[in-house]
Amino acid sequence: MSVPPVVYSGEGLSKSKRPGLGELIRKRPEIITLFLLITICIVVGVVNPAFLQASTLIDIGRASVVMGLFALGVLIILAAGGIDVSFTAIAAFTMYSMTLLVQSRLPDLPIAVILIMATVGGALLGVINGLLVHHLKVASLIVTIGTQYLFRGFLLSFIGTVWIMQLPPQMGAFGRRQLLQFESANGAVTTLPVYFLVLPVAAIITWWILNRTLMGRAIFAVGGNSDIASRLGYSLRTVQIFMFGYAGALAGLAGIIHVCANRQANPFDLVGTEINVIAAVVLGGARITGGTGTVFGTMLGVLLIVVINSVLVLVGIPSTWQRLVVGAFILLAAAFFVTRQRRK
C-alpha cells in the first residue's frame, strides 16, 4: 500500500529559508536588547571616555551578580508560564537568618557550607511556593505575593530587625577575595571579586537545564500550554516544584552573596527590587505570558538595566532619571516585539 505523495507548500519553509532582519528579530528578540546595550555603551563612551575603562566594566560585572542570579530564576519561572515576586523575600530571609546563625551559633562554619546552606534554604522556601501554586491551583502571581509577605513578615517578626554590621570573618573575607585586580592611570585600584564567577556558572547550569534536559523541555511545554502539557504526560507538579525550588535556590545564593559583597546584613534589604528583575528578564526577550526566553537574552537584559543604573551618572544625567529611561526602554522593546509578532 503506497501513500500518495503530498504536494505541500508550507509557509514555514519558504519563510525560514531566507531569514531577513525582521525574521531574525522575531525569532531572537534579544537582538534588540543587544542593540540597545551597544548603542548606550557607544554613546556613553563618546560623551565620557572614562566609561570604557576596565574599572567601569568590572563595576558593572560586580553589580550584575545578584540581579543576574535572581533573573535566571525568574527566567525559568516565566518560561514555564508562571511569575514569582517572592524571590527577593526568600533572599532576604535566607541571607539574614544564615548570617545570624553563623554569627551567634556556628562561627566556624566554612564559607562553602554557608553558601550551600543558603542555597538549600532558598530552595526549600521556593518548594513551598511550588506546592502552594500546584495544590491551591491559584495563579502564581497571587501565591507569591502572599508568600513574599509571609516570608518577610516571618523574618522581621521572629528572626530580627537589627542590622548586622559586623559580618562573621569568613563571610567578609569571601566578599573581598580577589579574582582580578586593575590599577587605573590615576592609581585607583579596582578588583573583580571571586564571587563574580557564581553568575556565569549559574548561567551555564541554567542554560544546560533549559536546553539539554527533559525538565527544560517540560518547562517550555508547560509555559506553552499547561493543560496540553499535562495531557501529553508532563507532570505539572514536578515542573512547578522544580521551577520554584530552583528560583528559590538561586535567590538564597544571591542573598548570601549580597551580604558578603556589602559587608552587612540588612533585613529590610532587597525586597522591592523584584519588578526591576522581572523587567530585565522581559527586556531580554522572555514573554510575560510564558513559553519563551533564553539565558543569553536574560543576561543581556540584566546588563542593560545595570548599565543604565550605573552609567547615566557618567554622562551627567541625574540618577532620578534612571527609572524614566528603564521605563521607556521596556515600552520601546515591548512595542517592538509585539509589532514584529503581528507582522508575520
Place this chain on the structure above:
Amino acid sequence: MCVPLISQSDAAPFLELKRIEKWFGGVHALRGVDLAFEPGQAYHLLGENGCGKSTVIKIMSGAIKPSAGTIVLHGQRFASVTPIQALSAGIETVYQDLSLLPNLTVAENVALSEQLVRANGRLARLFDRKRLRQTAERALAAAGLPTDRAFLDTVVSELPLASRQLVAIARAIATRARLVIMDEPTTSLTRREVDNLIGVVERLRSENVAVLFVTHKLDECYRIGGNAIVFRDGECVAQGPIQGYSKQQLAELMTGRSIEGKRYRSAAPSQQTLLSVERLEAPGIHQVNLSLRKGEILGITGLADSGRNELAMALAGIAPAMSGTVTLDGKTIHIRRPADAIAHGIGYIPEDRLAEGLFLDKSIRENEIALIISRLSNAFGIVNQQEGRRVAARLSEEMRLNTKDLELPVGSLSGGNQQRVLIGRALTIAPKLLVLHGPTVGVDVGSKDTIYRAIQKLAEAGMGLIIISDDLPELLQNADRILVMNSGQIVAEIDAEQASEDQLYKAILTNAPETAQ
C-alpha cells in the same frame, strides 16, 4: 486491500473497556460501556455532541479516570490509566484541539513525547537532540510532511492549521503506536489533505495499528471502512461493520429519531435586492461582485485558500475591504470594523466559535445579550437585567437549546448548542443580512437539523443569508445559489436545486480565474 478480517484468530483485542461508567457531578456521562479494539482495525465512534464520545477517548488516553469499570490493556486489568501508561501501551490520541505546544518546534512537538515515555515520565533526564531529530524525521515522512531542517525547526504557532493537523498525526505515529485515536481529524482539512490522511491511515492499518476515528463526516467513514460504534446518551447503541448500515440508519441510531437527507430550502426569495457588492478588493480577494435578494440564501464555497474566508471577514469588518462598494438595502455602506457591520445590520457567525465567537466562561445569558448590551442599558449605563433575561430566554427557546439554565457557562455546552447560542446572539441585532461562516463545523446531526431549520425560517422572514462552507451537501440542501471561489475571485455560479455534489466539487477544483492564467 491489506485489511485483516475481523474474525482473524491472532487478532485478539489488546485494549478492552469493560462496563465503564463515568459520572460528572450529577451527570451520568457513560452508562456501562463495553468496547474492544483489535490490531489493524479501523473504528468509527459516532454520536451526537454530548453523547459521551470525548469522555470515552479521554478515559482511554488517561486524561480522566472512570468512575467504575475495568480497562484491560494487553491482558492486564486497570481501574484507570495515567497518560504515560496509555502512551507506553501505544495508545496515541490526536485531540480535536490537536494538543500541540505552540511555542515549541515541529520536531519537539512530534518527537518529545517519545523521550518522555521512554523516561517513564521522569524529567530528570538528558534530552537527546539527535534522537529527537531522527524520530521526528521518520514520523513526518510517514505523515507526508517535509523533513528538512528548516521545517523541523519551525515553531508550530507559525504553521497553517492544516499542516498542524498533520504534525499532530505525525506525533501520534512517532512511537510504536498500537491504537491511534483521532478526534475529528478532518474538520480543518481540504479534500486533498483528507486523501493524504486516509493514505496514512491505510498504512497504519497495514502495519497492524488500530485506528479510532471520532467524526461527524459519514462519507469519510464509508471511504475508510471498518467498524461503526454508535453512542447515544452515554450508551453504546450499535456496533458492527459500517458497510452494514446506511447513512439514514446511522443518523437514526445517533439521534434516536428519523432524519431525512432532504433539501431544506422551500421558500422562494423575493425580487428585491438586499445586498450588492461591486469590485470588492481586500487582502486575499480580488474584484468580487455579488448580489443577494431579500429572503435569499447564497452559498459560497471554494478551497481553503480560495478567498472565501477573506470575503466573510471583509463583510464582517474583521479584515476590512480596501476598495469597492457595498450597498445594503439601497444604501452604500462602509465597513471598517466589526462595530460598523453590526450597526448596519450585518450579523456574522465566525468559523472558529471558540476563539472568535463566544465568551466561554460567561453564561449563556451574558453571551446572548453581548451585542445589544447598550440597547439594554439606561442613560446611566445600568443594564436592564430583567429584559436581558427575557431576550435570552426567548432566543434559547427559538434555538431549542438543550438546557433551561441560562446561567450555565457557554463552555459547558456541547458544540451544537454553542453554535445555537452564537446564532441566537446574531439575531438579537435583528440583522438584515446574516453571514454564517462554517455554521455546522464540528456539530452533530441533530444540531445540524435544528440549525438548518432556523436558517430557513430566517430566510422566510425576509432576511438575506450568506453561508460560507466547505460542507457541500449543506450548501446544496440550504442555498438558492452557490458561488464558487478560486484565487480570491468568484469563478462559477451554480443553481443549488439543479446541481449535484459531484458537479459542485468539479467546479471547485477546475475553475481558475481568467486573469490568473
